[in-house]
Amino acid sequence: MSLFKSAAIVSMLTFCSRILGYVRDMLIAATMGAGMLADVFLVAFRLPNLFRQLSAEGALNNAFVPMFSKNQDTVFASHVLSWMVLVLVVFTIVIEIFMSQVMMLLAPGFIDDPQAMDLLVMSGRIMFPYLIMISVVSLFNGMLQSVKRFAFAALAPVIVNIIMISCLLWFIDQGQTPVHTLSVAVTIAGVVQVVVLYSAVRWAGLQIRLLPPKATSDVAVFFKRMLPGIIGGGVTQLNLWINTLLATTLSGAVSYLYYADRLVQFPLALIGTALGIALLPALSRQIGDNQKDEAINTQNQAIEVAMLLALPASAGLWFIAPLAIEVIFERGAFTAANTIATSDALRMYVLGLPAFVLIKLYLPAFFAAGDTKTPVKIALGCLVLNLTLNLLLIGPMQHLGLALSTALTAWVNVGLLVAVLTARKAYWFDRDVLLGVIKSVCITGFMVLVLVVFDYSGLSSFEGTSQLGAIILVGVVSYVAGVSVFGYHTTLIARLKNRHGVKTQH
Numbered sequence: 107m108s109l110f111k112s113a114a115i116v117s118m119l120t121f122c123s124r125i126l127g128y129v130r131d132m133l134i135a136a137t138m139g140a141g142m143l144a145d146v147f148l149v150a151f152r153l154p155n156l157f158r159q160l161s162a163e164g165a166l167n168n169a170f171v172p173m174f175s176k177n178q179d180t181v182f183a184s185h186v187l188s189w190m191v192l193v194l195v196v197f198t199i200v201i202e203i204f205m206s207q208v209m210m211l212l213a214p215g216f217i218d219d220p221q222a223m224d225l226l227v228m229s230g231r232i233m234f235p236y237l238i239m240i241s242v243v244s245l246f247n248g249m250l251q252s253v254k255r256f257a258f259a260a261l262a263p264v265i266v267n268i269i270m271i272s273c274l275l276w277f278i279d280q281g282q283t284p285v286h287t288l289s290v291a292v293t294i295a296g297v298v299q300v301v302v303l304y305s306a307v308r309w310a311g312l313q314i315r316l317l318p319p320k321a322t323s324d325v326a327v328f329f330k331r332m333l334p335g336i337i338g339g340g341v342t343q344l345n346l347w348i349n350t351l352l353a354t355t356l357s358g359a360v361s362y363l364y365y366a367d368r369l370v371q372f373p374l375a376l377i378g379t380a381l382g383i384a385l386l387p388a389l390s391r392q393i394g395d396n397q398k399d400e401a402i403n404t405q406n407q408a409i410e411v412a413m414l415l416a417l418p419a420s421a422g423l424w425f426i427a428p429l430a431i432e433v434i435f436e437r438g439a440f441t442a443a444n445t446i447a448t449s450d451a452l453r454m455y456v457l458g459l460p461a462f463v464l465i466k467l468y469l470p471a472f473f474a475a476g477d478t479k480t481p482v483k484i485a486l487g488c489l490v491l492n493l494t495l496n497l498l499l500i501g502p503m504q505h506l507g508l509a510l511s512t513a514l515t516a517w518v519n520v521g522l523l524v525a526v527l528t529a530r531k532a533y534w535f536d537r538d539v540l541l542g543v544i545k546s547v548c549i550t551g552f553m554v555l556v557l558v559v560f561d562y563s564g565l566s567s568f569e570g571t572s573q574l575g576a577i578i579l580v581g582v583v584s585y586v587a588g589v590s591v592f593g594y595h596t597t598l599i600a601r602l603k604n605r606h607g608v609k610t611q612h
Contacts, residue, residue: 124372126267131368132434133274137284139439142222145360147285149213150229151292152350154237169331170248172474173324178252180313186328187245188319194238205230212347215354225285232289239296246303246314255310262299269295331478348493349508352500358447359505365435366451366509369427373419374462377412398532405471406536412463413543417550418585420459425557426577427452433574451509458513461520468523471533484522488515549588556584 138144174183201208209216209226216222243262273291278284307314353359423430428449436445472481492515499507527533560580 120263120375123263123267124375126264126271127368128372128434130267130270130274131365132437133271134288135365135435135440135444136438137274137278139361139441139444141358141361141439142219143225143283143285145354145358146216146222146226147229147288148360148364149209149216149350149354150226150233150285150289153208153212153230154234154240156347169328169473169478170245171252172476173328173331174249174252178249178312179324181317182322182324182328183245183249183312184314184317185320185322185325187242187314188317189325189329190241190245191238191316192319194241198235198238201234202231205234212350213354214351215356225283229285229289232286233292236293236296239293239300243296243299243303246300246307249307249312249314250303250310253310253312255306261306262303265299265302266292266295269298331476333478348496349512352496352508353505356500356505358444359508362444362447362451362505363509365431365448366455369423369430369434369452370455370459370462373416373423373459374466377415377419377463401471401474402533403536405467405533406539408467409464410539410542412467413460414546414589416460416463417546418553418581420456421550421554422557422578422581423456423459424453425554425561425581426574427456429574429577433571447505450506454506454509455513457510458516461513461516464520465516465523468520468527468533471527472523475532480526481523484519484526487522488519491515491518545592549585549592552588553581553585557581 134144134147138147170183170186205227206223209223209230213223213226216226240262247262270288270291273287277291278287280287304314349363350360353363428445431445431449431452432442435448436442469481472478492511495511495514496508499511501507503510524533557577557580561577
């Protein structure tokens with residue numbers, strides 16, 4: 107299965123998940139708005155996800171997939187599973203005991219509101235076991251990706267969204283507050299994910315089970331590679347924690363940033379995450395076989411396709427930000443003022459969208475080569491930069507400063523990753539790829555010009571959903587037309603069909 111077919115499968119299922127995610131967030135916004143209840147739930151939900159991204163999706167997959175891809179040793183995978191469950195169960199018990207203190211550190215803005223803090227601690231205790239289940243799911247996902255079973259690996263988020271939507275539609279009044287009910291739904295979703303993904307692993311012919319934890323040589327290498335990833339993930343999550351901490355000092359800021367980020371995550375997941383997931387196993391095999399030029403060609407192809415999609419997505423999101431937030435979220439408890447604050451945050455995040463995508467595509471080059479230390483050092487530098495920008499910008503820009511600092515830091519992160527890879531001669535830009543990116547920028551400019559003309563001529567006569575749909579349709583059609591006028595589609599297709607990838611020129 108080619109890199110782009112694999113990415114397409116992940117993208118299609120991710121698209122379904124994101125659509126369901128928007129339905130979920132629409133219901134959350136309508137039920138709880140952007141006030142105290144929404145902030146409490148979103149902070150509590152962030153806690154297990156913070157540690158999930160630290161231990162599972164980041165460090166675990168980046169260390170596990172390259173090792174498991176080589177010989178698909180299920181005994182090795184079983185030992186990793188056993189150690190992971192043991193550590194996480196102990197860790198969960200400790201966090202449950204000290205949940206009050208953890209929440210005071212994570213959300214100091216709620217300390218002066220006893221009702222909000224009590225609700226936050228309760229919600230955190232209900233949801234934190236989700237960490238164990240989603241970490242197990244991440245391991246199963248890594249196994250499935252290694253054997254090119256990408257469909258089931260992308261299915262897990264769909265399950266969470268379906269269960270949470272069902273809860274919001276039919277059971278939201280069953281708990282003491284909507285926060286109670288949603289917290290229980292998240293934990294139930296974790297259990298269902300484990301069952302479904304375990305079945306998928308067995309169906310793929312991979313036998314995995316809990317064994318008495320054993321420190322084999324492969325397990326030792328795995329944890330040695332994983333440790334820098336944990337530190338690096340810790341830096342990233344510390345970044346998010348700092349943003350959350352500062353956001354809790356501003357009324358509604360947690361919700362504004364969350365809803366804005368949700369729209370940014372849509373193109374990021376369809377483009378960056380999908381290509382990144384497919385890229386890591388491919389690069390692992392090519393680098394393992396000492397096919398250096400092939401690995402660089404594969405990465406350049408991924409970058410060219412990613413920018414062809416990410417640049418218009420960024421410009422389009424900037425253009426439709428206020429209308430999109432209004433159509434998707436403004437109902438029930440979510441007010442017009444919430445729409446303005448959220449759409450402004452979205453525009454700040456959008457400035458960094460291409461960089462967010464590129465980070466997803468440059469990191470696999472390090473992980474596939476077994477280097478998890480360098481991204482950590484880069485992440486540490488970016489942490490300092492992000493914190494500095496946060497403190498400088500939060501005063502004059504409020505929550506917008508937090509979003510803008512995230513975008514600016516992402517671009518610095520990309521520059522450092524490229525500089526290191528180039529210095530090692532492990533990566534270089536293909537001339538055709540650079541020309542392709544320039545064409546994508548020009549075509550995106552053409553699309554924006556068309557949107558501006560149409561917005562002031564005919565699209566303003568539409569309202570709400572109709573206007574949003576019309577703008578998106580005009581944007582897509584104009585971009586496709588621009589690609590055709592430039593003849594870029596024929597050039598790109600010809601290169602992607604080339605069995606050996608893009609011709610390397612350096």
